[in-house]
Each structure stands twice: as C-alpha cells, then as structure tokens.
Amino acid sequence: MTDPLSLPPVAAPYQLPFHYGALHNIGLDFLVDPAPVRKTLAEHHPDLTAADFDGLACVTLNYQLYFAQYPNGGGITQEIEYSIVAHPTTGADRLARLTYEQYAHGHDQTKLLGIARLHVLCDNPLAIEAGTRLYGEPKYPAWFGTTLPSLNGPAGDVWTVACGQATHTPGAPAVDPQDRALFSFRADLDGLPRVPVNNTPITGYGTDDTGRPLAGPMNVYQPYQYISLTGASERAELTVHDPASPVGADLTAHVGDTPAAGAWTYQSAPVAAHNRPYYVPRAG
Secondary structure: OOOOOOOOOOOOOOOOOOOOOEEEEEEEEEEHHHHHHHHHHHHOOOEEEEOOEOOOEEEEEEEEEEEEEEOOOEEEEEHHHHHHHHEEHHHHHHHOOOHHHHOOOOOOOOOOOEEEEEEEEOOOOOHHHHHHHHOOOEEEEEEEEEEEOOOOOOOOOOOEEEEEEEOOOOOOOOOOEEEEEEEEEEEOOOOOEEEEEOOOOEEEEEEOOOOOOOEEEEEEOOOOEEOOOOHHHHHHHEEOOOOOHHHHHHHHHHOOOOOOEEEEEEEOOOOOOOOOOOOOOOOO
C-alpha cells in the first residue's frame, strides 16, 4: 500500500512552488442541480465529493492572465479552469456545513473545499505541460480574446473572455488557434458592492496518470474582491458557442441557463509607472 501522505515527485526540470510575477483573475460561480455534477465528478475524480450548498452544487469558471519571470526571460499565459467545487470524500467529517456565501467569503478554514478541474484551457504550451505533469490537470490548448479592467484603459470594471479551440504541434513554441469558438462570458461588475475576502489558498484537485488524486494549493498574497450577484444576475452572461465540444457539453449539462451566483476578482497592483513627458526648454 502506498503512503497516503507521501509527496508526488516533482518532474524535471520544474521547481516548486511556481511563482507568479503578476496575476489578473476573474471567477464566476454557478449554483446548480447536483445530479449531473456528481455524475461527472465520479467519472473524472472518483475520490472527491461535490460540495453541498443548501442542496445545490457549485461549478466555477476561473480565468487567469499571469506573468512569470525565469532566469532567461519571461512568459505570459492565459488559461481558464472549469471546475466543480469539491472535497476529498475521506475528509467530509472535517468540514463545517457552510452556505455558498460563507464559502465565497473564505470561511472554510480547512481549505478542503477546492476546485476539481474538469477542463483547463491554456494558450501556453509550457504551462500545459507543467500543469499536466505536476498537478494532474486535464489541460489542453486554447486561444483567448479578452477585455479586462486596466489602469491603461477606460475606467470601469467590465470583463469579457472568449475561449476558442487551438492545437499544438509538439516542440512548437506556441499554440495554433483554430476558427472555432467554444464559449465566452461577460461580467459587468461596475458599481456593484464588493468585499475583500481571504479565500486562499485555493486547493486545486487533479488526478495523475495512475488515477491517484492530487491536491495543489495556490496562495494569492492579497485579498480577492468578492461580488455577490444576488439580485444582479443579469450583470454576468455565459454563452456556449460549441455545445458539441467537451467543455461546451459540460457547461450545457451543468450550467445551462442557470445565472451566476457570485464573482471574484484579483488584479495585481502596478509596480512602476512611466509618467507623462514634459517639454524641456531649448538652449539659447
């Protein structure tokens, strides 16, 4: 029997933890009928149980734009995780009974309530390989078209994320976008009340190629901003463009027309600013 507390090996040439240089992140949560979610979870992560929030399950879309610095340069990655909020079945007796709002505010101090990843779509081949080998993520190529809140753009808090199919040739430095949109969402959070929440580390669950479950916590060093969409569900809209795709089929089966229950965002603070120029008086 294997030791249940042993650490998985770190595949070469990677080093852990992986450090983010900057992160821009939005998550949308949907409270849904638990039956289809439990069926899917049993197929992909049989050692996990879907969280129960007053009789509903929670699925989440988590878009990330991040920068990482390496000894020989830097890399920019976009990815989106479609996941079920779940916990290890063997840890059920350690969990307090929480409402969704309590969970969203970070009240699960065990951090056993994590994201059981079903689809991780990514535009960086190196990140795809690392996520697959290190964390057992079901990660594959995709392209993204986005509009995000930015200090370098117009004021406002509106996020739009489109995700499409891509392919990757082994050894190629980039993914190859295909003319096939998979899904998109828009979240207009401008003017909505928000509260800072300490909801990390976020435990991400995967399953390795032997079928053994993995848990990888991710720390974010400043609070997230949580926005309840109760009474404002029209401010977030999810569109499935290709219901025949694997991610589109799961979104259709799990979410359908269910409105989003909450959103959570994080944007790294700027570290420098190049200011407006001024005229220098000419000599003579």
